[in-house]
Amino acid sequence: xxxxxxxGHDVRLDWGGEGVTALGRECxxxxxxxxxSFSTTTDLVVGRGGRVLPVRWRxxxxxxxxxxxxxxxxxxGTFTLRPSSVTDIPPGTFLALPSPNGATLCATAAxxxxxxxxxxxxxxxxxxxxxHELGGPIGVIAAGERWGVNMSGEGDTFGPLRPxxxxxxxxxxxxxxxARLGCTLSPEAALAxxxxxxxxxxxxxSGRELTEAGHGGDVALAAQIDVSEAAPxxxxxxxx
Numbered sequence: 001x002x003x004x005x006x007x008g009h010d011v012r013l014d015w016g017g018e019g020v021t022a023l024g025r026e027c028x029x030x031x032x033x034x035x036x037s038f039s040t041t042t043d044l045v046v047g048r049g050g051r052v053l054p055v056r057w058r059x060x061x062x063x064x065x066x067x068x069x070x071x072x073x074x075x076x077g078t079f080t081l082r083p084s085s086v087t088d089i090p091p092g093t094f095l096a097l098p099s100p101n102g103a104t105l106c107a108t109a110a111x112x113x114x115x116x117x118x119x120x121x122x123x124x125x126x127x128x129x130x131x132h133e134l135g136g137p138i139g140v141i142a143a144g145e146r147w148g149v150n151m152s153g154e155g156d157t158f159g160p161l162r163p164x165x166x167x168x169x170x171x172x173x174x175x176x177x178x179a180r181l182g183c184t185l186s187p188e189a190a191l192a193x194x195x196x197x198x199x200x201x202x203x204x205x206s207g208r209e210l211t212e213a214g215h216g217g218d219v220a221l222a223a224q225i226d227v228s229e230a231a232p233x234x235x236x237x238x239x240x
Contacts, residue, residue, distance in 0.1 A: 006187075009185060012189060013171055014139065014188065020108045024111075024139065028134065028136055029116075030115070030139045031116075032119065032141050034099065034120075035164075035167055036206045036210065036219070037218060038097060038103060038118070039118045041082070041097060042102075042118045043232065044122075044221070045089055046232040049092050050095060052238065052240075053094065054237075055096045055098045055099075069094070069237075069238075082218050084221060102118065106118065110237070115233065116233070117131055117231060118234075120170050121223060121225045122222070124173040131174075132181045140171045141171075142163065142164070142170070147160050165206070172189075173193075175192050198223055198225055
Protein backbone atom coordinates (compact mmCIF):
# COMPACT_ATOMS: atom_id res chain seq x y z
CA UNK A 1 0.00 0.00 0.00
CA UNK A 2 1.21 3.53 -0.80
CA UNK A 3 0.34 7.11 -0.03
CA UNK A 4 -1.27 7.61 -3.45
CA UNK A 5 -4.05 5.15 -2.60
CA UNK A 6 -5.09 7.30 0.43
CA UNK A 7 -5.13 4.04 2.41
CA GLY A 8 -6.86 3.82 5.77
CA HIS A 9 -10.01 5.68 4.71
CA ASP A 10 -13.37 4.35 3.52
CA VAL A 11 -13.73 7.09 0.90
CA ARG A 12 -10.91 8.51 -1.22
CA LEU A 13 -10.92 11.19 -3.94
CA ASP A 14 -8.70 11.83 -6.92
CA TRP A 15 -8.77 13.27 -10.43
CA GLY A 16 -8.98 11.91 -13.97
CA GLY A 17 -7.46 8.79 -15.43
CA GLU A 18 -4.38 9.09 -13.24
CA GLY A 19 -6.65 9.11 -10.20
CA VAL A 20 -8.46 6.01 -11.45
CA THR A 21 -5.11 4.21 -11.75
CA ALA A 22 -4.05 5.24 -8.23
CA LEU A 23 -7.31 4.52 -6.42
CA GLY A 24 -8.21 1.49 -8.50
CA ARG A 25 -5.38 -0.48 -6.90
CA GLU A 26 -7.34 -0.71 -3.64
CA CYS A 27 -10.89 0.55 -4.13
CA UNK A 28 -13.72 -1.93 -4.68
CA UNK A 29 -15.99 0.81 -6.03
CA UNK A 30 -15.14 3.78 -8.25
CA UNK A 31 -17.61 6.63 -8.85
CA UNK A 32 -17.01 8.68 -12.01
CA UNK A 33 -18.15 12.30 -11.62
CA UNK A 34 -18.45 14.32 -14.84
CA UNK A 35 -21.10 16.91 -13.97
CA UNK A 36 -21.02 18.87 -17.25
CA SER A 37 -22.26 16.78 -18.78
CA PHE A 38 -21.78 13.00 -19.08
CA SER A 39 -22.87 11.97 -15.57
CA THR A 40 -25.82 14.36 -15.50
CA THR A 41 -27.13 13.17 -18.86
CA THR A 42 -26.62 9.56 -17.79
CA ASP A 43 -28.64 10.19 -14.63
CA LEU A 44 -31.54 11.61 -16.66
CA VAL A 45 -31.55 8.66 -19.09
CA VAL A 46 -31.28 5.97 -16.39
CA GLY A 47 -33.86 7.80 -14.27
CA ARG A 48 -36.36 7.28 -17.09
CA GLY A 49 -35.61 3.56 -17.26
CA GLY A 50 -33.06 3.80 -20.05
CA ARG A 51 -29.51 2.53 -20.43
CA VAL A 52 -26.31 4.30 -21.44
CA LEU A 53 -23.42 2.88 -23.43
CA PRO A 54 -20.36 5.03 -22.65
CA VAL A 55 -18.57 5.78 -25.93
CA ARG A 56 -15.24 7.56 -26.01
CA TRP A 57 -15.54 9.04 -29.52
CA ARG A 58 -18.28 10.57 -31.66
CA UNK A 59 -16.54 9.65 -34.93
CA UNK A 60 -16.91 6.45 -36.94
CA UNK A 61 -15.46 4.40 -34.08
CA UNK A 62 -18.22 5.49 -31.71
CA UNK A 63 -20.89 4.99 -34.36
CA UNK A 64 -19.63 1.46 -35.03
CA UNK A 65 -19.57 0.65 -31.32
CA UNK A 66 -23.11 1.94 -30.88
CA UNK A 67 -24.47 0.04 -33.86
CA UNK A 68 -22.79 -3.18 -32.76
CA UNK A 69 -24.49 -2.86 -29.37
CA UNK A 70 -27.85 -1.92 -30.84
CA UNK A 71 -27.82 1.55 -29.25
CA UNK A 72 -28.96 4.92 -30.53
CA UNK A 73 -25.93 7.21 -30.82
CA UNK A 74 -26.21 10.65 -29.26
CA UNK A 75 -25.45 13.37 -31.76
CA UNK A 76 -27.39 11.74 -34.58
CA GLY A 77 -30.86 13.19 -34.25
CA THR A 78 -32.63 14.51 -31.17
CA PHE A 79 -30.37 13.30 -28.37
CA THR A 80 -26.94 14.74 -27.55
CA LEU A 81 -24.54 14.92 -24.61
CA ARG A 82 -26.53 17.92 -23.36
CA PRO A 83 -28.80 17.06 -20.39
CA SER A 84 -31.69 19.14 -21.76
CA SER A 85 -31.84 16.93 -24.86
CA VAL A 86 -32.85 13.84 -22.86
CA THR A 87 -35.35 15.18 -20.31
CA ASP A 88 -38.19 13.60 -22.33
CA ILE A 89 -36.28 10.62 -23.72
CA PRO A 90 -38.63 7.65 -24.19
CA PRO A 91 -38.41 5.20 -21.27
CA GLY A 92 -36.22 2.23 -22.03
CA THR A 93 -34.04 3.97 -24.63
CA PHE A 94 -30.57 2.51 -25.06
CA LEU A 95 -28.37 5.54 -25.72
CA ALA A 96 -24.70 5.52 -26.73
CA LEU A 97 -23.24 8.63 -25.11
CA PRO A 98 -19.92 9.92 -26.48
CA SER A 99 -17.73 11.73 -23.96
CA PRO A 100 -13.94 12.01 -24.04
CA ASN A 101 -13.97 12.49 -20.25
CA GLY A 102 -16.76 10.58 -18.49
CA ALA A 103 -17.07 7.70 -20.94
CA THR A 104 -13.31 7.22 -21.13
CA LEU A 105 -13.03 7.14 -17.34
CA CYS A 106 -15.80 4.53 -17.08
CA ALA A 107 -13.79 2.21 -19.30
CA THR A 108 -10.57 2.91 -17.42
CA ALA A 109 -12.27 2.33 -14.07
CA ALA A 110 -13.87 -0.92 -15.23
CA UNK A 111 -10.45 -2.22 -16.27
CA UNK A 112 -9.32 -2.07 -12.62
CA UNK A 113 -11.92 -4.66 -11.65
CA UNK A 114 -13.83 -2.22 -9.44
CA UNK A 115 -17.58 -1.73 -9.59
CA UNK A 116 -18.21 1.51 -11.47
CA UNK A 117 -20.96 4.08 -10.92
CA UNK A 118 -21.73 7.41 -12.60
CA UNK A 119 -22.44 10.18 -10.11
CA UNK A 120 -23.42 13.83 -10.25
CA UNK A 121 -25.19 16.40 -8.09
CA UNK A 122 -28.67 15.24 -9.11
CA UNK A 123 -28.10 11.72 -7.74
CA UNK A 124 -25.39 12.36 -5.14
CA UNK A 125 -27.16 10.70 -2.21
CA UNK A 126 -28.57 7.84 -4.31
CA UNK A 127 -25.16 7.00 -5.75
CA UNK A 128 -23.55 7.24 -2.32
CA UNK A 129 -26.13 4.83 -0.88
CA UNK A 130 -25.60 2.33 -3.71
CA UNK A 131 -21.81 2.53 -3.42
CA HIS A 132 -22.10 1.99 0.33
CA GLU A 133 -24.21 -1.12 -0.29
CA LEU A 134 -21.61 -2.49 -2.71
CA GLY A 135 -18.87 -2.14 -0.07
CA GLY A 136 -15.62 -0.23 0.08
CA PRO A 137 -13.17 1.20 -0.09
CA ILE A 138 -14.87 3.71 -2.38
CA GLY A 139 -12.97 5.98 -4.76
CA VAL A 140 -14.63 9.14 -6.02
CA ILE A 141 -13.13 10.26 -9.34
CA ALA A 142 -13.62 13.89 -10.32
CA ALA A 143 -13.31 13.75 -14.10
CA GLY A 144 -11.96 17.19 -14.91
CA GLU A 145 -11.13 18.03 -18.50
CA ARG A 146 -8.07 17.80 -20.71
CA TRP A 147 -6.38 20.90 -22.05
CA GLY A 148 -6.47 20.81 -25.84
CA VAL A 149 -8.96 17.94 -26.14
CA ASN A 150 -11.21 18.13 -29.16
CA MET A 151 -14.56 18.44 -27.39
CA SER A 152 -16.42 17.34 -30.52
CA GLY A 153 -15.34 13.85 -29.55
CA GLU A 154 -13.27 13.39 -32.68
CA GLY A 155 -9.53 12.78 -32.93
CA ASP A 156 -7.00 11.55 -30.41
CA THR A 157 -5.58 14.73 -28.92
CA PHE A 158 -5.31 14.86 -25.13
CA GLY A 159 -3.45 17.45 -23.08
CA PRO A 160 -2.77 17.68 -19.35
CA LEU A 161 -5.57 17.46 -16.81
CA ARG A 162 -7.58 20.61 -16.03
CA PRO A 163 -9.44 20.22 -12.70
CA UNK A 164 -12.96 21.65 -12.95
CA UNK A 165 -15.00 23.36 -10.24
CA UNK A 166 -18.19 21.53 -11.21
CA UNK A 167 -16.59 18.10 -10.76
CA UNK A 168 -15.02 19.15 -7.44
CA UNK A 169 -18.50 20.18 -6.24
CA UNK A 170 -20.14 16.99 -7.50
CA UNK A 171 -17.48 14.74 -5.99
CA UNK A 172 -17.74 16.67 -2.74
CA UNK A 173 -21.50 16.24 -2.57
CA UNK A 174 -21.12 12.48 -2.99
CA UNK A 175 -18.35 12.35 -0.40
CA UNK A 176 -20.53 14.30 2.04
CA UNK A 177 -23.39 11.86 1.49
CA UNK A 178 -21.06 8.94 2.20
CA ALA A 179 -19.90 10.63 5.40
CA ARG A 180 -23.53 10.84 6.52
CA LEU A 181 -23.69 7.08 6.03
CA GLY A 182 -20.84 6.66 8.52
CA CYS A 183 -17.90 6.38 6.11
CA THR A 184 -14.54 7.89 6.98
CA LEU A 185 -13.17 10.35 4.42
CA SER A 186 -9.59 10.88 3.34
CA PRO A 187 -8.38 14.49 3.68
CA GLU A 188 -8.85 14.93 -0.07
CA ALA A 189 -12.46 13.72 0.09
CA ALA A 190 -13.18 15.67 3.26
CA LEU A 191 -11.92 18.91 1.73
CA ALA A 192 -14.17 18.42 -1.30
CA UNK A 193 -17.13 17.65 0.97
CA UNK A 194 -16.59 20.87 2.93
CA UNK A 195 -16.40 23.01 -0.19
CA UNK A 196 -19.31 21.53 -2.18
CA UNK A 197 -20.94 24.84 -3.10
CA UNK A 198 -23.63 24.15 -5.70
CA UNK A 199 -23.97 27.87 -6.42
CA UNK A 200 -20.48 27.79 -7.94
CA UNK A 201 -21.68 25.70 -10.90
CA UNK A 202 -23.31 28.60 -12.75
CA UNK A 203 -20.32 30.94 -12.48
CA UNK A 204 -17.44 28.49 -12.97
CA UNK A 205 -15.61 28.38 -16.29
CA SER A 206 -17.57 25.43 -17.68
CA GLY A 207 -20.90 26.83 -16.52
CA ARG A 208 -20.21 30.22 -18.06
CA GLU A 209 -19.02 28.62 -21.28
CA LEU A 210 -22.30 26.72 -21.66
CA THR A 211 -24.46 29.66 -20.64
CA GLU A 212 -22.75 32.02 -23.07
CA ALA A 213 -23.32 29.43 -25.82
CA GLY A 214 -27.05 29.51 -25.06
CA HIS A 215 -27.14 26.34 -22.95
CA GLY A 216 -27.93 27.77 -19.54
CA GLY A 217 -30.71 25.20 -19.13
CA ASP A 218 -28.12 22.43 -19.10
CA VAL A 219 -26.24 24.18 -16.30
CA ALA A 220 -29.45 24.54 -14.30
CA LEU A 221 -30.24 20.84 -14.68
CA ALA A 222 -26.72 19.87 -13.63
CA ALA A 223 -26.84 22.11 -10.55
CA GLN A 224 -29.90 20.42 -9.05
CA ILE A 225 -28.95 18.32 -6.04
CA ASP A 226 -30.57 15.09 -4.83
CA VAL A 227 -33.56 15.28 -7.17
CA SER A 228 -32.94 11.78 -8.58
CA GLU A 229 -32.98 8.28 -7.12
CA ALA A 230 -31.09 6.81 -10.07
CA ALA A 231 -27.74 5.19 -9.29
CA PRO A 232 -26.23 4.10 -12.62
CA UNK A 233 -23.97 1.06 -12.26
CA UNK A 234 -21.77 -0.18 -15.11
CA UNK A 235 -22.55 -3.80 -15.98
CA UNK A 236 -20.98 -5.45 -19.01
CA UNK A 237 -20.04 -2.05 -20.37
CA UNK A 238 -23.51 -0.50 -19.96
CA UNK A 239 -24.73 1.94 -17.30
CA UNK A 240 -28.16 0.96 -16.04
